[in-house]
Amino acid sequence: MVARKILQELGFETLEAADGQEALDVCKQKMPDGVLLDWNMPVMDGLQYLVELRALPGGDTPIVVFCTTENDIEHIQKAIEAGANEYIMKPFDSEIIQVKFSQVGLL
Amino acid sequence: MKPEDFDLIRKILRERSGLVLGEEKAYLLESRLVPVARKHGLAGLDEIVQKVRTAPAENLLVDITEAMTTNESFFFRDVKPFDLFRDNILKDLIESRAAKKSFRIWCAAASSGQESYSLAILLKEAAAKLAGWRTEIVGTDISKEILARATEGKYSQFEVQRGLAIQLLVKYFTKEGEQWRISQDLRDMVSFREFNLLNDFTPLGKFDVVFCRNVLIYFDQETKKKVLERIALMLPPDGVVFLGGAETVLGITDKFEPVPGQRGIYKLTGK
Numbered sequence A: 001m002v003a004r005k006i007l008q009e010l011g012f013e014t015l016e017a018a019d020g021q022e023a024l025d026v027c028k029q030k031m032p033d034g035v036l037l038d039w040n041m042p043v044m045d046g047l048q049y050l051v052e053l054r055a056l057p058g059g060d061t062p063i064v065v066f067c068t069t070e071n072d073i074e075h076i077q078k079a080i081e082a083g084a085n086e087y088i089m090k091p092f093d094s095e096i097i098q099v100k101f102s103q104v105g106l107l
Numbered sequence B: 001m002k003p004e005d006f007d008l009i010r011k012i013l014r015e016r017s018g019l020v021l022g023e024e025k026a027y028l029l030e031s032r033l034v035p036v037a038r039k040h041g042l043a044g045l046d047e048i049v050q051k052v053r054t055a056p057a058e059n060l061l062v063d064i065t066e067a068m069t070t071n072e073s074f075f076f077r078d079v080k081p082f083d084l085f086r087d088n089i090l091k092d093l094i095e096s097r098a099a100k101k102s103f104r105i106w107c108a109a110a111s112s113g114q115e116s117y118s119l120a121i122l123l124k125e126a127a128a129k130l131a132g133w134r135t136e137i138v139g140t141d142i143s144k145e146i147l148a149r150a151t152e153g154k155y156s157q158f159e160v161q162r163g164l165a166i167q168l169l170v171k172y173f174t175k176e177g178e179q180w181r182i183s184q185d186l187r188d189m190v191s192f193r194e195f196n197l198l199n200d201f202t203p204l205g206k207f208d209v210v211f212c213r214n215v216l217i218y219f220d221q222e223t224k225k226k227v228l229e230r231i232a233l234m235l236p237p238d239g240v241v242f243l244g245g246a247e248t249v250l251g252i253t254d255k256f257e258p259v260p261g262q263r264g265i266y267k268l269t270g271k
């Protein structure tokens, strides 16, 4: 995945999850500092994951950045309401990830 | 390109916009000027040079000059200057201008408008404190073409993702096809007009704050000095100028000095 490579180049230690449920399980064990989140995933989609994450104890701490091809205002608004900190619309480049991550304080 | 041809183009650029085109930038001529040649019914670079040497039409020279400008810009470019504007400069203005309730900001190299609109967003976000105020943001640039883009206020998905927080995007933009357009409200807060920094500044009037960012880098020492000293004349004693990250007043003019602890902001020395 492109994003993973970019994040590693920026010095992050990364973990990958195949879908929202898997991501939730990972977070339950140990909350990450940041989550880069796709919208469309099998089993549990990104939005549902975010709602459930924010309801977990300590689930308000990770900084969540959506990264998706869903790039209309409605999707973005839903994500913000669910507690997303930033939103990256695909296609993106490493500079956009970098700028957005520093805006939310991950860099 | 022959050295004498390069020198000819270089001379035109320097006289018309102040741009100092280094040898290392010669490669830019090809990509930037071939489209200009086409537009004027000329075959290529050599024909442009030929035309310029023998019968230069004003609109050809204008197009050459505009084509060689670098228009790169971002919303909230470098972040920090805009934080400083919001947290310090704007706060000071609201206090010091409380009686007349008005101030003016000039973006002296406005390019495609991101800087001016970033400031408009900051004023809008401070609207509660600015109720009943008359604020003006004037964006100027030498390039008519880039100003047309600024006025339209339409940006690509890439452009709105460089520097603009997502909350601000949904609040102040609407999607038009693949583009994002800044709201009419914000467009009304900014006026754009053509202006060459080599010209007399007096028609522009007075400003309280000047953003002159990422344009002096293209000029020679002499031109930088002239521009800065003319800006000094249009500011009130407590006025400030914002320069780009690679620009300074140090070693160029003693009319300004850095504001301690506020990188990129310069105040008048009174000299």
Ligand SMILES: C[S@@+](CC[C@H](N)C(=O)[O-])C[C@H]1O[C@@H](n2cnc3c(N)ncnc32)[C@H](O)[C@@H]1O
Pocket (backbone or CB within 6 Å): B016, B017, B018, B019, B069, B070, B071, B072, B073, B074, B077, B108, B109, B110, B111, B112, B115, B140, B141, B142, B143, B146, B195, B196, B197, B198, B212, B213, B214, B215, B244
């Ligand atoms: C790199 S952009 C800077 C945009 C913006 N201030 C920023 O910092 O993002 C430089 C702009 O300066 C303009 N410019 C160059 N020479 C100029 C001149 N002599 N008078 C007015 N504008 C000029 C160019 O057209 C270009 O749009």
